[in-house]
Amino acid sequence: MKIFSASQIYEADNSTIKNQGITSVELMERAANQVFNWMHLRLQDTTVKIHLFCGIGNNGGDGLAVARLLKQHGYNIGVYVVNYSDKRSQDFLINLDRLKDIKVWPDFISDASDLPRITPDDILVDAIFGIGLNRPPASWVVVLLQHMNRSRAFILAIDVPSGLFLDKVPKDGKGIVCANHTLTFQVPKLVFFLPQTGIYSNGWELLDIGLDQEYLSKTETDYELTGKNEVLQWYRPREKFSHKGTYGHALLVGGSFGKIGAVLLASRACLYSGSGLVTAYVPKCGYLPVQTGLPEAMVITDEGEEQIFHIFFDIDPSVIGIGVGMGTENGTVKAFGEFLKNNKRPLVIDADALNILSKNKGMLKDLPAKAVLTPHPKELERLIGIWKDDFDKLEKAKSFSKKFNCVLVIKGANTVVLYNDKGYVNTTGNPGMATGGSGDVLTGIITGLIAQGYDSLQAAIFGVYLHGRAGDIAVEKTGYQALTATGIIDSLGGAFLDLFQVAEGPQVQRSDNDS
Numbered sequence: 001m002k003i004f005s006a007s008q009i010y011e012a013d014n015s016t017i018k019n020q021g022i023t024s025v026e027l028m029e030r031a032a033n034q035v036f037n038w039m040h041l042r043l044q045d046t047t048v049k050i051h052l053f054c055g056i057g058n059n060g061g062d063g064l065a066v067a068r069l070l071k072q073h074g075y076n077i078g079v080y081v082v083n084y085s086d087k088r089s090q091d092f093l094i095n096l097d098r099l100k101d102i103k104v105w106p107d108f109i110s111d112a113s114d115l116p117r118i119t120p121d122d123i124l125v126d127a128i129f130g131i132g133l134n135r136p137p138a139s140w141v142v143v144l145l146q147h148m149n150r151s152r153a154f155i156l157a158i159d160v161p162s163g164l165f166l167d168k169v170p171k172d173g174k175g176i177v178c179a180n181h182t183l184t185f186q187v188p189k190l191v192f193f194l195p196q197t198g199i200y201s202n203g204w205e206l207l208d209i210g211l212d213q214e215y216l217s218k219t220e221t222d223y224e225l226t227g228k229n230e231v232l233q234w235y236r237p238r239e240k241f242s243h244k245g246t247y248g249h250a251l252l253v254g255g256s257f258g259k260i261g262a263v264l265l266a267s268r269a270c271l272y273s274g275s276g277l278v279t280a281y282v283p284k285c286g287y288l289p290v291q292t293g294l295p296e297a298m299v300i301t302d303e304g305e306e307q308i309f310h311i312f313f314d315i316d317p318s319v320i321g322i323g324v325g326m327g328t329e330n331g332t333v334k335a336f337g338e339f340l341k342n343n344k345r346p347l348v349i350d351a352d353a354l355n356i357l358s359k360n361k362g363m364l365k366d367l368p369a370k371a372v373l374t375p376h377p378k379e380l381e382r383l384i385g386i387w388k389d390d391f392d393k394l395e396k397a398k399s400f401s402k403k404f405n406c407v408l409v410i411k412g413a414n415t416v417v418l419y420n421d422k423g424y425v426n427t428t429g430n431p432g433m434a435t436g437g438s439g440d441v442l443t444g445i446i447t448g449l450i451a452q453g454y455d456s457l458q459a460a461i462f463g464v465y466l467h468g469r470a471g472d473i474a475v476e477k478t479g480y481q482a483l484t485a486t487g488i489i490d491s492l493g494g495a496f497l498d499l500f501q502v503a504e505g506p507q508v509q510r511s512d513n514d515s
């Protein structure tokens with residue numbers, strides 16, 4: 001699913017109005033009807049007080065139209081116009097008149113001196129700013145937003161929580177509505193998925209307002225959301241007359257004394273992802289644990305007892321996953337540098353191999369085309385330098401990926417895969433997966449998919465999806481705290497099977513706070 005920018009959403013509005021022969025206020029009425037229906041279905045004629053805070057633009061217009069529909073259905077409402085500018089939009093004014101026509105006169109709030117009383121049992125509708133916010137709100141508006149946030153009432157944001165820009169992180173977190181739920185129109189917004197801004201939208205849902213399909217399908221976007229539909233198209237079925245050689249041979253290189261488990265986890269995940277053959281390359285101390293722990297895998301040992309000194313093997317792997325548990329001792333750094341110089345095979349690079357690259361940037365020129373790099377935030381910072389905010393991080397990461405022609409997997413609550421100026425935002429996974437070894441499992445999965453012939457960008461996107469889905473399946477049985485990397489691997493089969501289950505209901509995404 002595409003993630004559109006604010007200017008693209010305005011273009012989509014215009015082509016909808018033009019191609020469907022409707023007015024902009026009719027489009028606003030569609031949007032308001034969808035919000036009203038969503039609320040009506042859940043509130044079932046409740047008598048709880050619903051406070052609607054409406055700006056003076058089209059987000060505010062939506063809020064006024066929702067207020068009218070609620071009033072017409074007998075709800076107990078209070079309507080406030082947050083009078084932050086005298087440049088009221090045409091559709092706001094039309095909806096203000098329509099509200100007055102049914103004898104509802106909103107209170108106008110123009111400063112912070114007389115804010116409405118809100119009790120924790122009330123419901124707030126946030127329709128103050130939408131995607132049109134282009135500068136920080138005035139200080140009295142910030143006081144109002146704080147008043148709403150502190151009320152402990154349930155806050156339903158329309159389109160986006162007020163105070164969030166679509167393309168940058170606000171400097172002052174106090175000037176943002178902290179919504180309990182966000183109803184957004186037609187397309188997801190990138191801010192829902194970034195760590196610094198996602199905390200304000202919480203659970204979000206898409207409301208279909210019938211925007212011009214032709215515009216939506218033909219327009220290229222910088223980001224896409226990946227769910228089951230997106231990855232399913234790449235799924236490669238197993239063929240009847242195939243054999244283990246058909247599905248590739250993956251080599252996992254890593255481990256050091258005390259960190260052999262990382263290779264074991266990556267190798268097991270690689271097998272469970274369908275790689276035909278898996279070989280682990282470890283220092284001598286890893287021989288017994290890997291052979292015993294994973295009898296399906298073959299083991300090659302380095303000449304080093306406790307760490308890797310010289311990466312040499314006489315097999316012909318289809319892909320190599322390198323770095324987990326490997327350490328950054330001088331001998332290993334040298335071995336990795338030599339290996340990169342001579343290697344021609346596709347690579348998945350993780351953990352200590354990334355740290356070595358960060359400290360020896362000259363080695364980056366030896367990466368094969370489209371190598372997959374899977375840094376967690378700290379590893380990413382060492383690779384690309386510090387960033388100002390989440391948007392700056394994505395831009396810096398994109399330029400890095402372009403410069404070194406690599407697929408960058410930025411791990412996080414919503415992992416983002418970047419390649420060729422485009423970002424793919426993952427939708428699966430949960431906070432229980434923030435546990436030791438979870439990253440090693442991801443490396444194994446991506447390596448296993450490349451072994452089977454998936455292109456490395458597809459393998460990264462698909463692998464991140466499967467990893468998260470397996471975590472979601474596992475957490476149902478274990479809860480967040482008891483979820484382990486091994487638990488994720490054990491649910492990989494379930495994640496593959498789930499690809500062919502029919503998708504459930506509307507798309508809702510919950511953040512950690514909902515758990």
Ligand SMILES: NC(=O)C1=CN([C@@H]2O[C@H](COP(=O)(O)OP(=O)(O)OC[C@H]3O[C@@H](n4cnc5c(N)ncnc54)[C@H](OP(=O)(O)O)[C@@H]3O)[C@@H](O)[C@H]2O)[C@H](O)CC1
Pocket residue numbers: 009012013027028031055056057058059060061062084085087089128129130131132133134135136137138158159160185186211
């Ligand atoms: N396709 C859709 O998704 C539809 C969305 N709809 C709704 O429309 C809003 C967007 O409405 P818009 O009027 O463009 O913008 P806002 O309501 O967010 O803001 C209104 C104006 O406020 C000004 N502004 C911006 N920042 C500030 C600030 N800090 N202080 C004061 N004023 C500010 C700005 O105007 P300026 O000329 O002053 O710059 C904004 O234009 C969308 O989010 C949906 O809710 C439609 O209803 C249906 C289609």
Ligand SMILES: [K+]
Pocket residue numbers: 059126127128129130157158159160161162
């Ligand atoms: K809003």
